[in-house]
Every structure is written in structure tokens, then in C-alpha cells.
Amino acid sequence: MTETETQEPIALRDRIANAAFLALMGIARILPYDRRIPFMGWLFAHVLGPLAGWRRRIRDNLAMARPDLTAHEVRHLTRAVPENAGRSLAEIYSGTEFTDRIHEADPLTGPGLAALEQAAQAGRPVILAVAHFGNYDAMRAALSGRGWPVGALYRPMNNEAFNRHYIPAMRAIAEPMFPRGRAGLASMLRFLKGGGWMALGFDQYDGHGAELSFFGLPSKTVLTPAELAIRYDALIVPVAGIRQPDGLSFKVEVGAPIPHSDPASMMQALNDDLELLVRAHMEQWFWVHRRWKRRG
Template sequence: MPAKPRSRSGRLAAALTYGLFRATLAVFSLLPFRRRVAAFGWLMAHGLGRLAGYRARIMANLALVHPDMPLADRRALATQALDTMGRMVMENFCPAEFGRSLEGTPLEGPGLADLAEASAQGRPVLFVSAHFGNHEAPRHLLSQRGHRIGGIYRPFTNPRFDADYRRTIASLGGAVFPQGREGTVGFSRYLREGGLGILFYDVRDPRGEDIPFMGRPALTATSAAKLALKYDAALIPWFGIRKPDGHGFRCVLEAEIPHTDPTTMTRDLHRRLEARIAETPEQWFWVHRRWKPRKAQARQLR
């Protein structure tokens, strides 16, 4: 279950934050969907992103990974990345309209054949994705084709945001498993019974392995690969790649990751994401603290 603010002031702050967010959505809902998405992207890029500290974090990450990139280019990329993030937030908090906007969008890529083969064999399928473009776009298209995709998610500390997010996922028909021991057990059972699931691998895991990502060691969970090996699940990456118009998508199911060992498979996942970022770097969520070291390592660096 999501952690609730302990103090009265914490509960009040959570309620006020949620109320302000819902009021903002209500105002934006007066706009047609496409204009609403574009407007929230602009607001995130030119206001909210700076106030929330996201722009500073993106600039720090870009300086770490691309130290030779000119400052003007880093600033431009930060603005573009925040615009992408804002568009994604609005799309995902309006799931019905987002789903309708995707109707007619083709699913493409060799992973489609891998999915069909695994389904014919009764094997579970574990999709893996990253916070890139809009990672929910392929789920919408698969849902429209009759697939139900469950997943583990990290509960929000604000219980109101958490309830909203759970409703958004559930609206697509997939089972929802909160992060933690109970959720992991439930998700594992779901896969063992032949279900279709989704996990994300591009956020920092303090208990993960140091696996290179864009040339820097990054603490990364290998749980997706471990689950695929344990339950003989097809491990298929997907990407919802935003088109240059800011609204359309290419939804790609990549070829299944070969079963070897967890570290090798996760390195392959990193290479897949690195290739996508190299093509359109503004579509990845650079706001993640992706290269933050372990606490012990951080103390040694001081």
C-alpha cells in the first residue's frame, strides 16, 4: 500500500497539492485534447519543470553524460525533454481520450511475431519498457487488440495521486501490483499462470547491479530478466516513440531478448534504450537520478 503522510500537516499538504493538480487538469480540460497536451508540455518546459527542480536535474545529468556538449545545446535539450514529459503526463491522466487518439496507429516490429508465438505456446510474456516518449502508448494499442497487461508500479507517497494512477492503469484492463513483497508475489503468480506483464528498467535501483548505461555505471534492477528466466517468459521490449508533430506515435515491439543470464540480458536492454536515445534524446526522461551511486560509494567520493 502507498505510504501515507504521517503528520496532520503532511496530510494537508498532500490534499492541497492534489487539489491544485486536479484544478489545473480541470482548467486544461476546457481545451481540445491535442491543444491540451501541447499546452501542458509548454507549461512543463517553461514553468513547472524549473519550479520542481527537474530542469536543474536534467542539466546535471547531461553534463555528466555529455560533458563536451555545448551549454546552449544542453539547455535546448532540457527544454525539449520537459515538453515531452509534460505531454506524457497530460496524456496519461486522460486515458480515454489518449486511447481514442491512438486508434488506427499500427503496432510494428519483430516483437509482434514473438508475442504471437509465445501466446500460441501458452508461454507468459514479460514486456519491458523505459520512460521514453510515452511508454503507455503500446499498452493502449495492445489493450485495443484484446490483450490485458498487468504490472508492478511504485506507489505514490500522496495517496490521492496513487489512487488516480491505479485507476488509470486499471482502465486498460490490466492487473495492478504495488511494489513490495506482496506485489512481487502476486505478479510472479500472474506470470506463472501465463499472463502478460510489463516492467520498467530505466530507474535507479539502490539494490541493483552496477551496469553501464550511456558510458556510466548505473544501479539497475535485473528482476525483469530473472523473472523471464524463472518462468520461461518471452522478454519483449516496447517503445512508444513520439512523432515530430508531438502527437502521433510509432509503437514498436522489438525482438525478444535471448535467454542467457540476468546481467547479460539487462545489458542488452540498456543497449536497446541507448540506441533509441541516440536517435531522439529529448524523448527520454532525463529527470531520473539514474547515475546516483550507492550511499557507501557516495561517502567514499566525498
């Protein structure tokens, strides 16, 4: 059995939802790439996002983090954020049409790129600090296109039927991938210790994390990326796949390396770096997350 196989029966509701998604992607694949990606963006912006309640969540988060925005700017973001998510999902399911574009463009840039090249030559472990911004998989495709060993930790979806095609689609972009859980974590640590590169997210609420600041608000932030960088003497850099104005191409920005100090200070530096990036491209961060969730 693989991670995507199970002996447990799949609930009828999950099978129906998965069938609907596959039918939708089947229709989208009929379109040429340059039309398929905008089509899925439009569908998420105007149909699926509103049905999922994303617009309300986006408005609530913006009211906390960016109360200075005008009503017009907020309305724009309630559509632009789901549109970016829809485009990203369509890109994942476009296989080599997506990855070949990234490899041919070789869009890597930024002040931390030279440090990545040095780490690759030295066989030094690397922590790639990533967020739900732009298209995360553009970063994976760009790095793997250079022949660099980019691993990723993922959480299987609750819908097992969906996992059976979603996880292979992500694996086709770059490998290795490690499922969350004891076995996946052990494999990930062996990979990192051996000089591998791991993409680790840090922009979601973590109830066990440190209370740091993001957009001037207290935000529970995971410390694991910094802790692993210190433990394995790994280079740690922020990386983001920034969608370009044409909606189809990317710039993969490698930020300056984060100096090793204490984990909380390192993660605050990453929060600050991400905040600057989000402020410059508000529509590309996934404002749907409950980033500032408060218990009680």
C-alpha cells in the same frame, strides 16, 4: 479497502498540492485534445519543470552521459524533456480520448512483434522491458487494444490524495496493475506464471542491482526482468512508445527478443538497446532520474 483507500488522515500539504493539480487538469480538460496535450507540455517545460529543479538535474546528467552536446542542445533538452513528461501526464488523464486514438492507429511495429504474436497464441508468459521513455502508457494501450493481457507493477505515490485518482486513471488504460509490496508481488507472479504479460521498468538506479554500463558509465541496473524471464521461460522484449513529430501520435516499437543467458548479460543488452533509442530521441527519455547515482 482498495490500494487507493486509507484510514490515515491525509496531510494538509498533500491535500493542497492535490487540489492544485486537479484545478490545473480541470482547466486543461476544457481545451480540445489537440490543444490540451501541447498546453500541458508547455506548462511543464516553462513553469513546473523549472520550479521542480528539473533543468539543473537534466544538465548534470547530460554533462556525464553526453559531454559532446553543445550548450544550445543542452538548453533545448532542459525544456523538451519536461515537455514530453507534461504531455504524457495529460494523456493519462484524457481517458478514452487517448486510448481510442491508440487503438484506432494500432501503432505496433518492430522486429519483435511477430514473437509477441506467437507468444499470445501459445499462452507463453512475456516480460515487456520498458523505460521512462516517450509515453509508457501508449505501449500499454496499444497492446491491450489487441486483447493481450498486459500487467504492470506500480509504486503508489507518496501523496495519498493524488493516488485516489492517478491509479484509477492508469487502470483505465490497461489492467491488471499490481502495487509494489509483498501482496502485489505475489499476485504479479501468479499472473505471470499463468501466461500473463508484465511490463517491468529497468532504467532507474537500483542500489541492489548489478553494476552494468549505460552511456559508457557504470550504472546500477535491476536484474529482476531477466531473472523472471529465465525462471518462468518467458519471452523478454524491449518495448517503447515513441512520440511522433506531431507530438500527439505514437509508434510502439517492439524490439528483438533478448536471448536467455545470464541475467547480467541480458540486462546489459537491454541497456544497450535503450541507449540507441535514447540517442535517436534524446528529448523522450526522462533525464531527470539520478541514473548514475554514486554512493559516498
